[in-house]
Amino acid sequence: MGGWTLENIDWKGFQKDKVDTSLVKIVRAASMVEYRSSDYVLYLKKIFSDDKKFINLIEKWGYEEKLHGKALAKWLSLADPNFNFNKSYDEFYKNYSIDIDASESLRGSRTGELLSRCVVEIGTSSFYSAISDYSNEPVLRQICLLIARDEFSHYSLFRRCMKTYQKNDKINIKQQVFIALGRVFEATDDELALAFYFGNELTGAYNRKKASNEYAYYALKLYKENHVNKGIKMLFKALGFSSRGLIERFVTKVVFILLKIKIQIIQLRIKYT
Ligand SMILES: [Fe+2]
Numbered sequence: 609m610g611g612w613t614l615e616n617i618d619w620k621g622f623q624k625d626k627v628d629t630s631l632v633k634i635v636r637a638a639s640m641v642e643y644r645s646s647d648y649v650l651y652l653k654k655i656f657s658d659d660k661k662f663i664n665l666i667e668k669w670g671y672e673e674k675l676h677g678k679a680l681a682k683w684l685s686l687a688d689p690n691f692n693f694n695k696s697y698d699e700f701y702k703n704y705s706i707d708i709d710a711s712e713s714l715r716g717s718r719t720g721e722l723l724s725r726c727v728v729e730i731g732t733s734s735f736y737s738a739i740s741d742y743s744n745e746p747v748l749r750q751i752c753l754l755i756a757r758d759e760f761s762h763y764s765l766f767r768r769c770m771k772t773y774q775k776n777d778k779i780n781i782k783q784q785v786f787i788a789l790g791r792v793f794e795a796t797d798d799e800l801a802l803a804f805y806f807g808n809e810l811t812g813a814y815n816r817k818k819a820s821n822e823y824a825y826y827a828l829k830l831y832k833e834n835h836v837n838k839g840i841k842m843l844f845k846a847l848g849f850s851s852r853g854l855i856e857r858f859v860t861k862v863v864f865i866l867l868k869i870k871i872q873i874i875q876l877r878i879k880y881t
Protein backbone atom coordinates (compact mmCIF):
# COMPACT_ATOMS: atom_id res chain seq x y z
CA MET A 609 0.00 0.00 0.00
CA GLY A 610 0.93 3.64 -0.41
CA GLY A 611 4.58 4.48 -0.37
CA TRP A 612 4.17 8.16 -1.21
CA THR A 613 4.35 11.35 0.82
CA LEU A 614 3.43 15.01 0.29
CA GLU A 615 7.01 15.54 -0.98
CA ASN A 616 6.28 13.30 -3.96
CA ILE A 617 3.64 15.73 -5.26
CA ASP A 618 4.81 18.19 -7.93
CA TRP A 619 3.38 21.26 -6.13
CA LYS A 620 5.41 23.61 -8.35
CA GLY A 621 3.45 22.37 -11.36
CA PHE A 622 0.18 23.77 -9.96
CA GLN A 623 -1.85 25.76 -12.54
CA LYS A 624 -4.40 28.08 -10.99
CA ASP A 625 -6.14 28.84 -14.31
CA LYS A 626 -7.00 25.15 -14.74
CA VAL A 627 -8.84 24.80 -11.43
CA ASP A 628 -12.46 23.72 -11.84
CA THR A 629 -14.69 25.34 -9.20
CA SER A 630 -17.12 22.41 -9.05
CA LEU A 631 -14.22 20.09 -8.26
CA VAL A 632 -13.12 22.44 -5.48
CA LYS A 633 -16.54 21.97 -3.84
CA ILE A 634 -16.29 18.19 -3.64
CA VAL A 635 -12.58 18.18 -2.79
CA ARG A 636 -13.38 20.35 0.24
CA ALA A 637 -15.79 17.68 1.51
CA ALA A 638 -13.53 14.76 0.55
CA SER A 639 -10.49 16.25 2.32
CA MET A 640 -12.37 16.37 5.63
CA VAL A 641 -13.86 12.87 5.39
CA GLU A 642 -10.40 11.44 4.56
CA TYR A 643 -8.76 13.35 7.40
CA ARG A 644 -11.31 11.88 9.82
CA SER A 645 -9.87 8.35 9.49
CA SER A 646 -8.64 8.03 13.10
CA ASP A 647 -12.19 7.38 14.40
CA TYR A 648 -12.59 4.51 11.97
CA VAL A 649 -9.19 3.14 13.02
CA LEU A 650 -10.40 3.07 16.66
CA TYR A 651 -13.67 1.44 15.64
CA LEU A 652 -11.98 -1.28 13.54
CA LYS A 653 -9.33 -1.94 16.19
CA LYS A 654 -12.11 -2.72 18.66
CA ILE A 655 -13.95 -4.99 16.27
CA PHE A 656 -10.75 -6.93 15.42
CA SER A 657 -9.07 -6.55 18.82
CA ASP A 658 -7.60 -10.09 18.90
CA ASP A 659 -6.20 -10.02 15.36
CA LYS A 660 -2.80 -8.37 15.89
CA LYS A 661 -1.67 -8.78 12.28
CA PHE A 662 -4.78 -7.08 10.95
CA ILE A 663 -4.56 -4.31 13.56
CA ASN A 664 -1.11 -3.35 12.22
CA LEU A 665 -2.58 -3.16 8.73
CA ILE A 666 -5.52 -1.06 9.99
CA GLU A 667 -3.07 1.45 11.46
CA LYS A 668 -1.23 1.69 8.17
CA TRP A 669 -4.56 2.05 6.38
CA GLY A 670 -5.58 4.89 8.72
CA TYR A 671 -2.27 6.66 8.14
CA GLU A 672 -2.85 6.54 4.39
CA GLU A 673 -6.44 7.82 4.62
CA LYS A 674 -5.20 10.75 6.70
CA LEU A 675 -2.47 11.41 4.14
CA HIS A 676 -5.19 11.63 1.48
CA GLY A 677 -6.90 14.30 3.57
CA LYS A 678 -3.65 16.22 4.01
CA ALA A 679 -2.78 16.12 0.30
CA LEU A 680 -6.25 17.34 -0.71
CA ALA A 681 -6.17 20.08 1.97
CA LYS A 682 -2.78 21.24 0.73
CA TRP A 683 -4.06 21.35 -2.84
CA LEU A 684 -7.03 23.43 -1.62
CA SER A 685 -4.64 25.89 0.02
CA LEU A 686 -3.32 26.61 -3.50
CA ALA A 687 -6.56 26.32 -5.46
CA ASP A 688 -8.83 28.00 -2.97
CA PRO A 689 -6.89 30.15 -0.45
CA ASN A 690 -10.15 31.37 1.12
CA PHE A 691 -10.95 27.88 2.36
CA ASN A 692 -10.11 27.49 6.04
CA PHE A 693 -9.63 23.73 6.41
CA ASN A 694 -9.18 23.76 10.20
CA LYS A 695 -12.30 25.83 10.82
CA SER A 696 -14.50 23.71 8.53
CA TYR A 697 -13.01 20.49 9.88
CA ASP A 698 -13.71 21.52 13.49
CA GLU A 699 -17.36 22.18 12.65
CA PHE A 700 -17.62 18.90 10.79
CA TYR A 701 -15.94 17.00 13.64
CA LYS A 702 -18.26 18.51 16.27
CA ASN A 703 -21.38 17.74 14.29
CA TYR A 704 -20.70 14.22 13.09
CA SER A 705 -19.62 11.26 15.17
CA ILE A 706 -19.30 7.56 14.55
CA ASP A 707 -19.86 4.87 17.16
CA ILE A 708 -16.23 4.30 18.20
CA ASP A 709 -17.36 2.54 21.38
CA ALA A 710 -18.97 -0.34 19.52
CA SER A 711 -17.33 -3.65 20.39
CA GLU A 712 -19.12 -5.56 17.66
CA SER A 713 -19.42 -4.71 14.02
CA LEU A 714 -22.41 -2.56 13.07
CA ARG A 715 -22.71 -4.92 10.06
CA GLY A 716 -23.52 -7.92 12.29
CA SER A 717 -20.27 -9.86 11.72
CA ARG A 718 -16.59 -9.38 10.98
CA THR A 719 -17.07 -10.71 7.46
CA GLY A 720 -19.90 -8.23 6.96
CA GLU A 721 -17.72 -5.43 8.31
CA LEU A 722 -14.95 -6.28 5.84
CA LEU A 723 -17.39 -6.47 2.95
CA SER A 724 -18.73 -3.07 3.92
CA ARG A 725 -15.14 -1.70 3.97
CA CYS A 726 -14.63 -3.19 0.49
CA VAL A 727 -17.67 -1.28 -0.77
CA VAL A 728 -16.35 1.99 0.68
CA GLU A 729 -12.97 1.45 -0.99
CA ILE A 730 -14.65 0.58 -4.31
CA GLY A 731 -16.50 3.89 -4.03
CA THR A 732 -13.41 5.93 -3.20
CA SER A 733 -11.23 4.20 -5.78
CA SER A 734 -13.66 4.95 -8.62
CA PHE A 735 -14.38 8.45 -7.23
CA TYR A 736 -10.72 9.53 -7.28
CA SER A 737 -10.17 7.90 -10.69
CA ALA A 738 -13.12 9.95 -11.97
CA ILE A 739 -11.72 13.20 -10.48
CA SER A 740 -8.26 12.49 -11.87
CA ASP A 741 -9.66 11.89 -15.36
CA TYR A 742 -11.93 14.97 -15.18
CA SER A 743 -9.44 17.49 -13.80
CA ASN A 744 -7.33 19.61 -16.14
CA GLU A 745 -5.27 20.82 -13.20
CA PRO A 746 -2.15 18.60 -13.17
CA VAL A 747 -1.46 18.57 -9.41
CA LEU A 748 -5.01 17.47 -8.58
CA ARG A 749 -4.71 14.81 -11.29
CA GLN A 750 -1.50 13.51 -9.74
CA ILE A 751 -2.90 13.51 -6.18
CA CYS A 752 -6.11 11.76 -7.18
CA LEU A 753 -4.28 9.14 -9.19
CA LEU A 754 -2.08 8.32 -6.18
CA ILE A 755 -5.12 8.23 -3.90
CA ALA A 756 -7.11 6.04 -6.32
CA ARG A 757 -4.24 3.52 -6.32
CA ASP A 758 -4.17 3.49 -2.52
CA GLU A 759 -7.94 3.00 -2.40
CA PHE A 760 -7.62 0.02 -4.73
CA SER A 761 -4.95 -1.45 -2.43
CA HIS A 762 -7.23 -0.87 0.56
CA TYR A 763 -10.02 -2.71 -1.25
CA SER A 764 -7.63 -5.62 -1.96
CA LEU A 765 -6.53 -5.67 1.68
CA PHE A 766 -10.10 -5.83 3.04
CA ARG A 767 -11.13 -8.37 0.39
CA ARG A 768 -8.22 -10.68 1.23
CA CYS A 769 -8.97 -10.40 4.92
CA MET A 770 -12.68 -11.02 4.27
CA LYS A 771 -11.82 -14.27 2.46
CA THR A 772 -9.92 -15.44 5.56
CA TYR A 773 -12.75 -14.56 7.94
CA GLN A 774 -15.32 -16.12 5.64
CA LYS A 775 -13.94 -19.57 6.42
CA ASN A 776 -15.29 -19.43 9.99
CA ASP A 777 -17.72 -16.56 9.81
CA LYS A 778 -19.66 -17.34 6.67
CA ILE A 779 -22.45 -15.09 5.44
CA ASN A 780 -24.68 -16.15 2.56
CA ILE A 781 -24.93 -14.34 -0.73
CA LYS A 782 -28.28 -12.74 0.18
CA GLN A 783 -26.73 -11.22 3.30
CA GLN A 784 -23.68 -10.13 1.30
CA VAL A 785 -25.77 -8.34 -1.31
CA PHE A 786 -27.87 -6.77 1.45
CA ILE A 787 -24.77 -5.45 3.26
CA ALA A 788 -23.14 -4.24 0.03
CA LEU A 789 -26.24 -2.40 -1.20
CA GLY A 790 -26.89 -1.05 2.29
CA ARG A 791 -23.41 0.46 2.34
CA VAL A 792 -23.90 1.97 -1.14
CA PHE A 793 -27.03 3.77 0.06
CA GLU A 794 -25.28 4.93 3.22
CA ALA A 795 -23.12 7.03 0.91
CA THR A 796 -26.01 9.49 1.05
CA ASP A 797 -25.96 9.65 4.86
CA ASP A 798 -24.91 12.53 7.08
CA GLU A 799 -21.13 12.15 6.82
CA LEU A 800 -20.64 13.38 3.26
CA ALA A 801 -23.60 15.75 3.44
CA LEU A 802 -22.21 17.43 6.59
CA ALA A 803 -18.71 17.57 5.16
CA PHE A 804 -20.13 19.25 2.07
CA TYR A 805 -22.25 21.63 4.15
CA PHE A 806 -19.41 22.78 6.45
CA GLY A 807 -16.76 22.60 3.72
CA ASN A 808 -18.69 24.91 1.47
CA GLU A 809 -20.18 27.07 4.23
CA LEU A 810 -23.68 26.67 2.81
CA THR A 811 -26.11 29.27 4.02
CA GLY A 812 -29.16 28.47 6.18
CA ALA A 813 -29.65 25.63 8.64
CA TYR A 814 -28.22 22.22 7.75
CA ASN A 815 -30.56 20.27 5.54
CA ARG A 816 -29.27 16.77 4.92
CA LYS A 817 -31.25 16.16 1.72
CA LYS A 818 -30.22 19.48 0.24
CA ALA A 819 -26.52 19.12 1.08
CA SER A 820 -26.55 15.47 0.02
CA ASN A 821 -28.18 16.32 -3.33
CA GLU A 822 -25.67 19.06 -4.05
CA TYR A 823 -22.72 16.84 -3.18
CA ALA A 824 -24.13 13.97 -5.26
CA TYR A 825 -24.74 16.27 -8.23
CA TYR A 826 -21.14 17.49 -8.37
CA ALA A 827 -19.68 14.03 -7.68
CA LEU A 828 -21.85 11.80 -9.89
CA LYS A 829 -21.51 13.91 -13.02
CA LEU A 830 -17.77 13.08 -13.07
CA TYR A 831 -18.40 9.37 -13.66
CA LYS A 832 -17.89 7.86 -17.11
CA GLU A 833 -18.91 4.33 -18.02
CA ASN A 834 -15.36 3.00 -17.48
CA HIS A 835 -15.41 4.19 -13.84
CA VAL A 836 -18.72 2.44 -13.24
CA ASN A 837 -17.38 -0.69 -14.94
CA LYS A 838 -14.29 -0.73 -12.73
CA GLY A 839 -16.49 -0.45 -9.62
CA ILE A 840 -18.83 -3.24 -10.76
CA LYS A 841 -15.87 -5.54 -11.48
CA MET A 842 -14.46 -4.93 -8.01
CA LEU A 843 -17.85 -5.49 -6.38
CA PHE A 844 -18.45 -8.74 -8.25
CA LYS A 845 -15.02 -9.99 -7.23
CA ALA A 846 -15.68 -9.11 -3.58
CA LEU A 847 -18.99 -10.99 -3.72
CA GLY A 848 -17.19 -14.02 -5.16
CA PHE A 849 -19.12 -14.15 -8.46
CA SER A 850 -17.15 -16.40 -10.77
CA SER A 851 -18.66 -16.00 -14.26
CA ARG A 852 -18.54 -12.27 -14.82
CA GLY A 853 -17.80 -10.96 -18.35
CA LEU A 854 -21.20 -10.53 -20.00
CA ILE A 855 -23.14 -9.96 -16.77
CA GLU A 856 -20.63 -7.34 -15.63
CA ARG A 857 -21.03 -5.43 -18.87
CA PHE A 858 -24.82 -5.64 -18.67
CA VAL A 859 -24.89 -4.47 -15.02
CA THR A 860 -22.48 -1.64 -15.90
CA LYS A 861 -24.84 -0.42 -18.67
CA VAL A 862 -27.86 -0.57 -16.34
CA VAL A 863 -26.06 1.20 -13.47
CA PHE A 864 -24.71 3.87 -15.83
CA ILE A 865 -28.21 4.56 -17.21
CA LEU A 866 -29.59 4.73 -13.64
CA LEU A 867 -26.77 7.12 -12.74
CA LYS A 868 -27.70 9.45 -15.59
CA ILE A 869 -31.37 9.35 -14.53
CA LYS A 870 -30.38 10.02 -10.92
CA ILE A 871 -28.36 13.07 -11.97
CA GLN A 872 -31.43 14.44 -13.83
CA ILE A 873 -33.64 13.86 -10.77
CA ILE A 874 -31.09 15.53 -8.48
CA GLN A 875 -30.89 18.50 -10.82
CA LEU A 876 -34.67 18.91 -10.60
CA ARG A 877 -34.62 18.56 -6.82
CA ILE A 878 -31.92 21.23 -6.50
CA LYS A 879 -33.90 23.54 -8.79
CA TYR A 880 -37.19 23.18 -6.90
CA THR A 881 -36.02 23.07 -3.25
FE1 LIG B 1 -8.78 7.67 1.13
Ligand SMILES: [Fe+2]
Nearest residue numbers: 729732759762
Ligand atom coordinates in the same frame (compact mmCIF):
# COMPACT_ATOMS: atom_id res chain seq x y z
FE1 LIG C 1 -9.16 3.89 1.41
